[in-house]
Amino acid sequence: GINKLDPKCKKILRLLRLRQLHNGVFVKLNKATINMIRRVEPYVTYGYPSTATIRKVIYKRGYGKVNNSRIPLVENSIIEKVLGSHGIVCIEDLIHEIATVGPHFK
Numbered sequence: 001g002i003n004k005l006d007p008k009c010k011k012i013l014r015l016l017r018l019r020q021l022h023n024g025v026f027v028k029l030n031k032a033t034i035n036m037i038r039r040v041e042p043y044v045t046y047g048y049p050s051t052a053t054i055r056k057v058i059y060k061r062g063y064g065k066v067n068n069s070r071i072p073l074v075e076n077s078i079i080e081k082v083l084g085s086h087g088i089v090c091i092e093d094l095i096h097e098i099a100t101v102g103p104h105f106k
Contacts, residue, residue, distance in 0.1 A: 008039065009039060009043065012036045013043070013044075016037075016044075026049070026054075026098050028105060028106075051099045054095050054098050054099050055095050058091060058094065064082065066078065066082055076089065076090040076091060079093070079094055083104070088104065
């Protein structure tokens with residue numbers, strides 16, 4: 001957990017959306033995020049994921065936010081409905097967007 005951490009590290013973990021143990025996030029690297037990761041380095045593991053790893057994580061544990069509710073990514077229709085305007089219509093398009101850190105990756 002995040003007990004016995006200084007307030008700065010707690011805030012950084014919250015900003016990185018790492019609120020509980022064994023959570024993972026994909027983050028776009030820039031100067032600010034690099035400095036944040038350096039600050040919480042003793043508490044997190046980080047690195048560049050391979051496309052195969054991203055694919056396994058998305059298919060096994062992938063969830064998306066639709067109308068403020070957490071929905072598992074099991075159908076392409078869910079992705080097309082929400083991200084179709086960005087040209088992402090299936091799970092493979094989503095994986096490619098994350099792996100290449102495309103223009104619509106947030």
